[in-house]
Amino acid sequence: MDDRREPSLLFLTDEQLKKGIEAMYFAYRGFTADPDRILEKYGYGRAHHRALHFIHRTPGTNVNNLLAILSVTKQSLNRVLRTLIEDGLVDSRVGTRDKRERNMYLTEKGQALEAELAEAQRARMRAAYRDAGPEAVQGFRQVLEAMMDPDMRRHFNTLKDPD
Amino acid sequence: MDDRREPSLLFLTDEQLKKGIEAMYFAYRGFTADPDRILEKYGYGRAHHRALHFIHRTPGTNVNNLLAILSVTKQSLNRVLRTLIEDGLVDSRVGTRDKRERNMYLTEKGQALEAELAEAQRARMRAAYRDAGPEAVQGFRQVLEAMMDPDMRRHFNTLKDPD
DNA sequence: TTGGAAAGTCAACAAGGCTGACGTAAATTG
DNA sequence: CAATTTACGTCAGCCTTGTTGACTTTCCAA
Numbered sequence A, B: 001m002d003d004r005r006e007p008s009l010l011f012l013t014d015e016q017l018k019k020g021i022e023a024m025y026f027a028y029r030g031f032t033a034d035p036d037r038i039l040e041k042y043g044y045g046r047a048h049h050r051a052l053h054f055i056h057r058t059p060g061t062n063v064n065n066l067l068a069i070l071s072v073t074k075q076s077l078n079r080v081l082r083t084l085i086e087d088g089l090v091d092s093r094v095g096t097r098d099k100r101e102r103n104m105y106l107t108e109k110g111q112a113l114e115a116e117l118a119e120a121q122r123a124r125m126r127a128a129y130r131d132a133g134p135e136a137v138q139g140f141r142q143v144l145e146a147m148m149d150p151d152m153r154r155h156f157n158t159l160k161d162p163d
Numbered sequence C: 001t002t003g004g005a006a007a008g009t010c011a012a013c014a015a016g017g018c019t020g021a022c023g024t025a026a027a028t029t030g
Numbered sequence D: 001c002a003a004t005t006t007a008c009g010t011c012a013g014c015c016t017t018g019t020t021g022a023c024t025t026t027c028c029a030a
Helices: A014-042 A046-057 A063-070 A074-086 A108-132 A134-147 A150-158 B014-042 B046-057 B063-070 B074-086 B108-132 B134-147 B150-158
Strands: A090-094 A102-106 B090-094 B102-106
Touching: A014 A046, A014 A108, A014 B014, A014 B046, A014 B108, A014 B134, A014 B150, A046 A063, A046 A074, A046 A090, A046 A102, A046 A108, A046 B014, A063 A074, A063 A102, A074 A090, A102 A108, A108 A134, A108 B014, A108 B134, A134 B014, A134 B108, A134 B134, A150 B014, B014 B046, B014 B108, B046 B063, B046 B074, B046 B090, B046 B102, B046 B108, B063 B074, B063 B102, B074 B090, B102 B108, B108 B134
Parallel strands: none
Antiparallel strands: A090 A102, B090 B102
């Protein structure tokens, strides 16, 4: 019997998996390239982008919630949050129900930067979707979701779904 | 005329694009999680993993080639290569044709670590492919490739393709 | 033979992770 | 009501991995 198999959709060689791994690596670089350029103009980094993104996504979110989504220490997050608050991009309000909590909101200035970053990233994503074709989008999302750690998948699915 | 449209494969709302962006973010974290854990055991970081991966992928590659693929400064790369060479994971041989060049090869020890890292990452990728189904894999790869910067896509396609 | 490419090295710096320790206010629990 | 826990902020110090700039050595090629 011949053990060799034809490349197929079902059987994936280590080499084919490796191409997927490399695709993920190179694509992520493209994914972050446009925001990185914008952030540099303002003297911010990816950490600031992540904070802006998730505060925009969940207005009024507290620090603990952000820590869980971002998986960083509070010291790391605090450094970023502090500069965003000082620079007037984020508004930190004492919680109404629980006064220990701080509820985070984007100011107009913060919304403006978030919008600039988001539009750049959406443009890249839109172009990639267009080039790959509509059927590809489903597969893309399915594989990405399957690749997440369960905890992160939970967070991902908790964020409001537009579908 | 009604401007509202039904969600479809062809028309993507900003919200749907945002979900794609978040999927990319969370998935990349899963993608790097297993190697990160392994690297920590040995006191290495992602930079070491990247060097090991691409030296394994293109045995005998020189520094300039690695710099182009990794898009870092030679000072950054050098620091990583130096430790890998000192630790006996990488063998740096003076070029035969051009003696200015250094051709990089993995030692047995280097191959062992690379294999451990690669297998962990392939396992994650294999599981994601299995969960998402065979049709999804095509789309996944197509979107990722479309998302790359042209320079990186060139590098990606230059690496030996198993298909 | 000389200019420039390739490689390596030193120094200094920054972003953004981390740990550990400590303080304060507010909520919760016994 | 007292004690404990929770949420948050902050200080100090460390690490990895990126950066720029300057400088040297080697050595190929015009």
